Amino acid sequence: MPDHPIDRWLHRVCAHIRSPRRREAVRQELLDHLNDRIRLLEAQGMTPEQAARQAVASMGDPDAVGRALAAADRPWRRFWSWLVTLFFWAAALFLLLFCVLCLLHVI
Structure with a gap:
């Protein structure tokens, strides 16, 4: 199981997606969004750890996001x-x- 909050969140989201190719594409897209959000929060004065936690929290419940993405895939x-x-x-x-x-x- 991943240790970093971002990796844990992405792992839980992507666990709902069956296709390995689609799973990797979704993971990369979400990681890009998280990195953009982290950069914005760091520019506002947060530490990298605070920014990562806040970015993950702002993305919502990983299981709900994963289920929604999986449903949209069918x-x-x-x-x-x-x-x-x-x-x-x-x-x-x-x-x-x-x-x-x-x-x-x-x-």
Whole structure:
């Protein structure tokens, strides 16, 4: 387990991302944001340690961030969910129509 607060935070966020390639890209992007924030805080007079702790705290809960990033990485699930729902309602409509036609002795 990483010792530095930044490494711990990044490790917890990235633990939610399955793809190793995507995990590394997300890690690098978040690290860039953290480094920018640290530089800004150091310019305001904080020590490097204080700036790192404050930057990590400002990024939010690592598990919530990780879950949100992982969910954003799966748009195909929304598509399949939509497709299954569409199929279900089409089948239900077909069955209803078939029952009505049978009752009217059309079929």
